[in-house]
Amino acid sequence: MPPWEIWDNHSHLSGVSGRTPAERMAAMLKIADRMGIQRLCVFMGMDFVYDPSPERLRRENDQVLAAVRAWPERIFGYVYLNPKHRAASLQELDRCVRDGPMVGVKLWVAEHCNSADLDPIVERAAELKAPVLQHTYLKITGNLPGESTPMEMAELAARHPQAALICGHTGADWERGLRAIRPYPNVYADLCGSDPTAGFVEMAVAELGAERLLYGSDAGGRSFASQLAKVLGANIPDAAKKLILAGNLKRLLRPILQQKGISV
Amino acid sequence: MSDSTATGGLDRRAFLKATAVAAGAQAMAAPQGVTAGLSNSAEGTGGPATRGTRSALKSATPSAGLIDVNVNLSRWPCRRLPLDETPALVAHLRKCGVVQAWAGSFDGLLHKNLRAANARLADECHRQGEAVLIPFGSVNPMLPDWEEDLRRCAHQHCMPGIRLHPGYHGYKFDDPAFARLLRLAVQERLIVQLALCMEDERMMSPLLRAPAVDPAPLAALVKQTAGLRLVLLNTRSPLSVAPLTALQGPSEVYLEIAMLEGVAAIERLLAAVPLTRLCFGSHAPFYIIESALLKLHESVLSDEQLRAVRRANAARLLAGKTNSAKQRPVAG
Numbered sequence: 001m002p003p004w005e006i007w008d009n010h011s012h013l014s015g016v017s018g019r020t021p022a023e024r025m026a027a028m029l030k031i032a033d034r035m036g037i038q039r040l041c042v043f044m045g046m047d048f049v050y051d052p053s054p055e056r057l058r059r060e061n062d063q064v065l066a067a068v069r070a071w072p073e074r075i076f077g078y079v080y081l082n083p084k085h086r087a088a089s090l091q092e093l094d095r096c097v098r099d100g101p102m103v104g105v106k107l108w109v110a111e112h113c114n115s116a117d118l119d120p121i122v123e124r125a126a127e128l129k130a131p132v133l134q135h136t137y138l139k140i141t142g143n144l145p146g147e148s149t150p151m152e153m154a155e156l157a158a159r160h161p162q163a164a165l166i167c168g169h170t171g172a173d174w175e176r177g178l179r180a181i182r183p184y185p186n187v188y189a190d191l192c193g194s195d196p197t198a199g200f201v202e203m204a205v206a207e208l209g210a211e212r213l214l215y216g217s218d219a220g221g222r223s224f225a226s227q228l229a230k231v232l233g234a235n236i237p238d239a240a241k242k243l244i245l246a247g248n249l250k251r252l253l254r255p256i257l258q259q260k261g262i263s264v
Numbered sequence: 265m266s267d268s269t270a271t272g273g274l275d276r277r278a279f280l281k282a283t284a285v286a287a288g289a290q291a292m293a294a295p296q297g298v299t300a301g302l303s304n305s306a307e308g309t310g311g312p313a314t315r316g317t318r319s320a321l322k323s324a325t326p327s328a329g330l331i332d333v334n335v336n337l338s339r340w341p342c343r344r345l346p347l348d349e350t351p352a353l354v355a356h357l358r359k360c361g362v363v364q365a366w367a368g369s370f371d372g373l374l375h376k377n378l379r380a381a382n383a384r385l386a387d388e389c390h391r392q393g394e395a396v397l398i399p400f401g402s403v404n405p406m407l408p409d410w411e412e413d414l415r416r417c418a419h420q421h422c423m424p425g426i427r428l429h430p431g432y433h434g435y436k437f438d439d440p441a442f443a444r445l446l447r448l449a450v451q452e453r454l455i456v457q458l459a460l461c462m463e464d465e466r467m468m469s470p471l472l473r474a475p476a477v478d479p480a481p482l483a484a485l486v487k488q489t490a491g492l493r494l495v496l497l498n499t500r501s502p503l504s505v506a507p508l509t510a511l512q513g514p515s516e517v518y519l520e521i522a523m524l525e526g527v528a529a530i531e532r533l534l535a536a537v538p539l540t541r542l543c544f545g546s547h548a549p550f551y552i553i554e555s556a557l558l559k560l561h562e563s564v565l566s567d568e569q570l571r572a573v574r575r576a577n578a579a580r581l582l583a584g585k586t587n588s589a590k591q592r593p594v595a596g
Contacts, residue, residue, distance in 0.1 A: 196555035225558030233554035
């Protein structure tokens with residue numbers, strides 16, 4: 001394994017034991033150390049619900065804040081929001097990102113991302129230079145009621161060309177997901193959360209360019225190994241692997257990190 | 265680890281130990297007994313492919329490098345894969361330290377002429393396998409006279425085992441034909457590899473959906489089929505079938521790690537599965553082989569555990585030696 005820097009764009013406080021966020025983060029970091037991963041972006045709480053209430057959002061974000069405070073040199077937090085609760089979400093965005101240490105936004109499956117309810121959140125995130133990571137999936141077995149697709153992400157991207165958007169999992173059905181987001185240069189492809197199927201990253205580099213791809217693990221539900229392998233085992237130049245493993249996320253986060261006085 | 269740092273520096277030595285790019289592995293001699301389990305089934309006259317199978321079995325080196333129990337040749341039906349040309353696959357397997365790979369064929373999923381598919385597989389392993397590939401032919405118990413396909417796998421091609429795809433062949437484990445197939449495999453001393461799936465069910469082509477098969481009836485079948493050597497491939501929920509691996513008796517059930525997910529998953533799985541029953545499997549070339557390799561590194565495993573998973577368990581299985589789940593593994 002080459003000694004390249006690795007920043008993980010997508011991880012959770014799940015899949016490891018621990019009574020507190022700090023304990024779980026410590027357990028996760030031990031495993032990340034074995035895999036050579038320097039930094040992890042973490043979001044959502046110690047357990048998840050599909051449609052969180054404002055109170056629930058606050059509790060889960062507090063758990064991530066606790067993890068960030070325990071490991072400020074290793075962990076970046078993304079604030080978890082629910083577009084159905086617009087005012088509460090904007091308050092959480094201010095509390096955790098504008099006034100707190102978090103550096104991004106996470107949206108999951110509460111509402112389809114082509115909804116106008118997302119607009120004020122995305123606009124505010126763009127003002128704060130915080131990327132918005134929206135979960136997307138394309139299941140032939142049927143998506144969850146509020147689960148977004150890359151096609152819906154494309155609609156959102158068309159409305160907000162100034163925002164940095166991350167297409168979570170690239171829909172998992174990456175052959176369709178990559179096509180859906182291809183026309184929108186402000187959309188990054190999040191490579192995690194699907195099986196380590198050969199050819200994914202090669203197609204992503206060919207269709208989007210290496211500069212738009214972000215390594216993530218979706219740990220602890222997924223293994224670091226299976227998701228790292230997508231990049232390390234891909235038939236692409238080393239320079240592209242370096243961008244995907246850390247360079248692109250560094251570039252994406254640099255403005256907000258600079259605002260917060262964090263040098264990387 | 266000694267040179268792992270708080271900022272996540274990788275212990276390169278440990279990684280190499282886990283993945284073992286075994287540069288000189290091919291030159292090593294085969295240990296005694298590796299092919300012992302084949303002696304009864306290697307009675308056919310045998311053509312070049314048969315000789316190729318024997319050659320691969322003899323030159324595989326379970327004392328060094330990895331045995332990958334889960335690879336496939338030919339073409340995935342829905343897309344070209346980066347390593348779906350056999351020479352490229354073999355070269356990459358060797359580069360990754362794999363000295364023996366048990367190869368099925370993607371043709372076995374949908375082709376009805378399995379005689380031809382299995383003959384091609386045997387021939388490909390012989391001509392292109394570079395003494396790494398060992399063919400495992402496909403048998404579909406829903407086809408008329410499937411027994412002849414099984415017999416040819418054993419006698420004509422001298423294969424050490426067969427591979428089954430119930431999701432693609434449309435049967436469940438409580439089907440009487442399946443029970444009969446297992447009994448016949450035992451009679452022929454064939455290892456049975458059972459692919460529980462081939463890909464994430466949610467990502468399949470809508471025109472090519474192969475439902476996951478409920479493994480629940482397997483427990484009774486394993487108990488009933490004395491002498492069965494069963495390898496479950498592509499297990500997405502290994503904990504659900506882990507009790508099968510701990511069954512005591514004259515049959516043996518093994519798992520492999522290709523679809524194992526979650527952080528440090530091997531060390532957690534080994535809390536539920538006897539060490540003697542877990543093998544290395546990559547599901548290459550559909551999956552990136554580095555995924556399985558890196559899983560060996562992600563978990564904290566003792567040397568004994570690494571030896572067992574990397575090769576010793578598969579080598580012992582291939583040799584046909586019974587080994588109670590409670591026994592300690594044979595050091596490779």
